[in-house]
Amino acid sequence: xxxxxxxxxxxxxxxxxxxxxxxxxxxxxxxxxxxxxxxxxxxxxxxxxxxxxxxxxxxxxxxxxxxxxxxxxxxxxxxxxxxxxxxxxxxxxxxxxxxxxxxxxxxxxxxxxxxxxxxxxxxxxxxxxxxxxxxxxxxxxxxxxxxxxxxxxxxxxxxxxxxxxxxxxxxxxxxxxxxxxxxxxxxxxxxxxxxxxxxxxxxxxxxxxxxxxxxxxxxxxxxxxxxxxxxxxxxxxxxxxxxxxxxxxxxxxxxxxxxxxxxxxxxxxxxxxxxxxxxxxxxxxxxxxxxxxxxxxxxxxxxxxxxxxxxxxxxxxxxxxxxxxxxxxxxxxxxxxxxxxxxxxxxxxxxxxxxxxxxxxxxxxxxxxxxxxxxxxxxxxx
Amino acid sequence: xxxxxxxxxxxxxxxxxxxxxxxxxxxxxxxxxxxxxxxxxxxxxxxxxxxxxxxxxxxxxxxxxxxxxxxxxxxxxxxxxxxxxxxxxxxxxxxxxxxxxxxxxxxxxxxxxxxxxxxxxxxxxxxxxxxxxxxxxxxxxxxxxxxxxxxxxxxxxxxxxxxxxxxxxxxxxxxxxxxxxxxxxxxxxxxxxxxxxxxxxxxxxxxxxxxxxxxxxxxxxxxxxxxxxxxxxxxxxxxxxxxxxxxxxxxxxxxxxxxxxxxxxxxxxxxxxxxxxxxxxxxxxxxxxxxxxxxxxxxxxxxxxxxxxxxxxxxxxxxxxxxxxxxxxxxxxxxxxxxxxxxxxxxxxxxxxxxxxxxxxxxxxxxxxxxxxxxxxxxxxxxxxxxxxxxxxxxxxxxxxxxxxxxxxxxxxxxxxxxxxxxxxxxxxxxxxxxxxxxxxxxxxxxxxxxxxxxxxxxxxxxxxxxxxxxxxxxxxxxxxxxxxxxxxxxxxxxxxxxxxxxxxxxxxxxxxxxxxxxxxx
Numbered sequence: 025x026x027x028x029x030x031x032x033x034x035x036x037x038x039x040x041x042x043x044x045x046x047x048x049x050x051x052x053x054x055x056x057x058x059x060x061x062x063x064x065x066x067x068x069x070x071x072x073x074x075x076x077x078x079x080x081x082x083x084x085x086x087x088x089x090x091x092x093x094x095x096x097x098x099x100x101x102x103x104x105x106x107x108x109x110x111x112x113x114x115x116x117x118x119x120x121x122x123x124x125x126x127x128x129x130x131x132x133x134x135x136x137x138x139x140x141x142x143x144x145x146x147x148x149x150x151x152x153x154x155x156x157x158x159x160x161x162x163x164x165x166x167x168x169x170x171x172x173x174x175x176x177x178x179x180x181x182x183x184x185x186x187x188x189x190x191x192x193x194x195x196x197x198x199x200x201x202x203x204x205x206x207x208x209x210x211x212x213x214x215x216x217x218x219x220x221x222x223x224x225x226x227x228x229x230x231x232x233x234x235x236x237x238x239x240x241x242x243x244x245x246x247x248x249x250x251x252x253x254x255x256x257x258x259x260x261x262x263x264x265x266x267x268x269x270x271x272x273x274x275x276x277x278x279x280x281x282x283x284x285x286x287x288x289x290x291x292x293x294x295x296x297x298x299x300x301x302x303x304x305x306x307x308x309x310x311x312x313x314x315x316x317x318x319x320x321x322x323x324x325x326x327x328x329x330x331x332x333x334x335x336x337x338x339x340x341x342x343x344x345x346x347x348x349x350x351x352x353x354x355x356x357x358x359x360x361x362x363x364x365x366x367x368x369x370x371x372x373x374x375x376x377x378x379x380x381x382x383x384x385x386x387x388x389x390x391x392x393x394x395x396x397x398x399x400x401x402x403x404x405x406x
Numbered sequence: 407x408x409x410x411x412x413x414x415x416x417x418x419x420x421x422x423x424x425x426x427x428x429x430x431x432x433x434x435x436x437x438x439x440x441x442x443x444x445x446x447x448x449x450x451x452x453x454x455x456x457x458x459x460x461x462x463x464x465x466x467x468x469x470x471x472x473x474x475x476x477x478x479x480x481x482x483x484x485x486x487x488x489x490x491x492x493x494x495x496x497x498x499x500x501x502x503x504x505x506x507x508x509x510x511x512x513x514x515x516x517x518x519x520x521x522x523x524x525x526x527x528x529x530x531x532x533x534x535x536x537x538x539x540x541x542x543x544x545x546x547x548x549x550x551x552x553x554x555x556x557x558x559x560x561x562x563x564x565x566x567x568x569x570x571x572x573x574x575x576x577x578x579x580x581x582x583x584x585x586x587x588x589x590x591x592x593x594x595x596x597x598x599x600x601x602x603x604x605x606x607x608x609x610x611x612x613x614x615x616x617x618x619x620x621x622x623x624x625x626x627x628x629x630x631x632x633x634x635x636x637x638x639x640x641x642x643x644x645x646x647x648x649x650x651x652x653x654x655x656x657x658x659x660x661x662x663x664x665x666x667x668x669x670x671x672x673x674x675x676x677x678x679x680x681x682x683x684x685x686x687x688x689x690x691x692x693x694x695x696x697x698x699x700x701x702x703x704x705x706x707x708x709x710x711x712x713x714x715x716x717x718x719x720x721x722x723x724x725x726x727x728x729x730x731x732x733x734x735x736x737x738x739x740x741x742x743x744x745x746x747x748x749x750x751x752x753x754x755x756x757x758x759x760x761x762x763x764x765x766x767x768x769x770x771x772x773x774x775x776x777x778x779x780x781x782x783x784x785x786x787x788x789x790x791x792x793x794x795x796x797x798x799x800x801x802x803x804x805x806x807x808x809x810x811x812x813x814x815x816x817x818x819x820x821x822x823x824x825x826x827x828x829x830x831x832x833x834x835x836x837x838x839x840x841x842x843x844x845x846x847x848x849x850x851x852x853x854x855x856x857x858x859x860x861x862x863x864x865x866x867x868x869x870x871x872x873x874x875x876x877x878x879x880x881x882x883x884x885x886x887x888x889x890x891x892x893x894x895x896x897x898x899x900x901x902x903x904x905x906x907x908x909x910x911x912x913x914x915x916x917x918x919x920x921x922x923x924x925x926x927x928x
Contacts, residue, residue, distance in 0.1 A: 025784060025785045025786075030842075030843070030846055077759070079758075187756065187758070188756065189755070189756040189758060189759040190753075190754065190755050190756060190759050191752070191753070191754045192752070192753040192754075193749075193751065193752045193753075194750075194751045195749075195750040195751060197750065198455060198750045198751045205883050205884075206883070208883055209879055209880060209882075209883035209884065212879050212882075212883070213875065213876045213879040213880070216875045216879060217872055217875055217876070220871065220872060220875060221872070224868055303884075303888050304817075304818045304821075304888070304891075306888065307818050307821075307880065307884070307888045307891045307892075310876050310879075310880050311822075311825060311876075311891075311895065313876055314872065314873040314876040314877070314895075315829070315873075317869075317872045317873065317876070318829070318832070318869040318870075318872065318873055321865070321868050321869045321872055322836065322865055322869055325864065325865040325868060325869075326865075329861075349843070350839075352839055353832075353835050353836055353839045356785070356835045356839075357828075357829075357831070357832040357835050357836075359781075360778050360781065360782075360828050360831045360832070360835070361825070361828030361829060361831075361832070362828075363774055363777045363778055363781065363828070364774035364775070364777075364778060364824050364825065364827050364828040365774075365824075365825070365828065366774075367770045367771075367773045367774030367777065367824070368770045368774065368821060368824055370770070371766060371769050371770035371773055372766055372767060372770045372821070373762060373763060373766035373767070375447070375763065375817055376766070376767070376770075376817060376818075376820075376821055379818065379821055380821070383825070
């Protein structure tokens with residue numbers, strides 16, 4: 025069986041202007057969306073805040089949850105249905121001030137149980153209210169009160185109609201730290217990859233090594249001076265591009281441009297869809313980097329091999345032949361990877377859902393970029 | 407097979423070894439006994455990051471020293487205005503005996519640094535603080551000691567395989583798998599548990615003090631009592647001496663006992679020799695006065711001292727539940743935290759959610775895997791089957807690696823494995839496409855396989871090394887779940903290198919060399 029005929033010969037490099045304009049348009053849209061939304065939408069991992077996942081035994085509406093949570097000071101929280109409607113599972117997300125969060129899990133669970141069963145026993149609900157008002161001046165006491173209360177309720181209706189299945193709270197400082205760490209991770213991964221590619225394909229180990237070391241040192245130096253991390257990384261990347269150009273690190277420039285291209289477009293699509301950035305999404309972005317690089321390297325490898333074999337041909341032709349020769353493999357691998365990512369997307373459950381979504385975009389964009397972005401960049405030095 | 411090549415032996419050994427490491431995870435108890443660790447997101451549990459408020463440790467050190475200074479000044483009959491603490495500094499004014507004050511400061515309080523000094527006639531205004539290096543040392547010690555104390559408390563509480571470690575300068579990372587009552591665990595860990603005994607001031611009126619006229623050297627603390635029947639909470643103020651008569655640092659033991667009269671639990675405590683002597687002296691000189699038992703600035707009870715108590719035993723009563731008394735005994739035994747801690751990050755996953763995640767993860771792995779396996783057989787026929795064998799082995803190797811390195815499998819980790827299924831196929835696809843190319847040029851099956859492998863090897867190595875670089879960086883910078891992902895990704899890359907370049911090659915070779923095959927089913 026064969027999808028791609030062996031004698032296929034598409035003029036990819038000839039269409040590189042189309043590729044460049046499509047990519048530029050996609051990047052522009054991504055940037056505009058980011059600008060419009062005021063930067064990426066950070067999940068609580070990066071922005072700080074609270075996330076509560078609750079499962080109910082009985083059908084519940086978002087309104088009931090809002091009503092139950094209001095006395096706890098969690099107002100303005102976003103409440104989303106999670107998974108299937110039949111699951112009666114909800115995700116509550118709040119950016120509440122951190123001090124108010126201690127002992128939250130129990131309070132939420134009890135308030136919800138109150139609210140659901142409270143319609144049957146109305147005076148219970150009022151009692152709950154008076155207790156929370158006492159809570160204002162002494163948190164420690166209320167916690168014990170509420171806890172005992174829950175024992176009473178649970179005795180009546182076991183199992184409890186509401187179960188807090190997951191609670192995550194991240195302080196703002198931790199969020200900022202995680203954000204910086206994630207950015208650093210991406211940046212360092214790119215630099216190390218640069219060294220490897222320049223070394224393997226152009227034997228420029230020393231040049232690329234010194235360049236990467238300088239950039240890393242620079243970033244560390246300015247980090248000590250308290251310059252904001254995203255800005256710093258942005259400057260460092262621009263600087264890296266300029267250095268690639270003058271040091272003629274062609275392959276590194278091609279690969280890194282393709283990677284930044286992939287990450288930016290994935291981030292852009294995430295921003296357009298209004299999805300949140302969490303730690304697993306960062307893992308997905310890094311995997312996309314790894315995957316797209318894999319694709320790019322395989323084409324580069326063929327270009328390297330063919331430049332030795334077909335050294336009479338122009339670079340244009342060599343690149344074209346190489347892309348065409350590896351096309352079958354590129355399509356096949358993308359297909360198998362897409363199959364598994366799709367399985368993850370459909371059956372992996374809520375937490376993995378967005379991760380798989382990012383991966384799907386990444387695999388598609390990564391395949392495209394290794395053909396239309398990475399290789400044609402080698403022609404820029406003509 | 408007559409001649410078994412060394413490569414076959416290596417492959418068989420690897421398969422055997424990895425099976426040994428995988429089996430314990432499926433409840434078949436064989437030798438290495440190493441099970442795959444499940445992360446908190448899969449088995450449920452609690453993840454906490456605490457910050458030690460180390461400045462508070464400095465403040466309390468300075469506070470303690472100011473108390474000592476006050477006492478020394480009194481015993482030496484040096485007249486002084488009340489010592490006021492402002493942040494890390496002590497302000498005081500000394501009248502007349504300035505020489506003997508200086509001598510006292512030099513002899514008994516060499517730790518103090520004189521921040522400023524102004525003499526106006528016979529009045530000396532002086533500001534004292536601690537050198538920066540000392541303060542840094544106190545902060546460092548506070549963080550270390552907090553970690554140790556929390557570890558002791560958790561050990562006594564009884565959590566299986568807790569993970570407690572320092573993170574940065576003053577953060578403590580705690581992972582408690584399978585904790586059923588997160589609130590109780592949090593209370594136990596976060597309680598400062600500073601036990602103090604303070605004498606109650608009965609000479610001054612509490613009401614007046616509440617209006618703002620607090621006598622010097624005194625402070626107002628509250629006793630909070632909750633009536634369990636009516637659920638009413640009452641707070642009663644007490645005027646107590648700022649000076650602490652005795653602290654919990656002299657404790658040697660704390661146990662839960664049941665009061666036979668009221669059938670209520672209480673905590674009995676035992677002092678060491680020095681503590682017992684101090685306790686005896688305090689009770690002896692203050693008969694008929696009330697002694698407040700203060701825990702974290704809250705009064706638990708304030709019994710009247712009836713007579714001198716020797717022997718160094720006391721009891722803390724209060725309306726405890728049994729769990730509360732039990733946990734209080736633990737924190738008293740483990741000692742107080744040198745400074746309060748607060749929670750920076752908390753993630754709690756219920757056990758049911760973890761089970762769901764495992765089920766869904768395995769399900770999608772199965773579905774994705776089956777699709778890929780079927781696809782490979784359709785596309786490459788027999789060769790596809792060989793790739794499938796390599797793929798199956800790949801998964802076994804990853805599982806064995808997880809168990810062998812005692813790495814933690816998290817939810818993103820499962821995603822990593824599923825992803826490797828997709829990418830492991832890639833190596834085989836690369837090889838097969840190469841072999842097809844060679845066959846088209848007209849080479850014999852054996853030569854085509856040989857050429858295909860040797861040409862694809864370098865490509866596969868380059869591609870995988872770069873992925874490995876990304877994975878290693880992820881591991882270095884990642885936290886929690888992301889780290890788990892990096893581990894499975896790296897294991898997957900290494901495993902797929904092995905299965906594609908060595909295992910599937912060997913299968914091809916044994917097919918081709920031992921049988922005279924004319925055409926290749928690829």
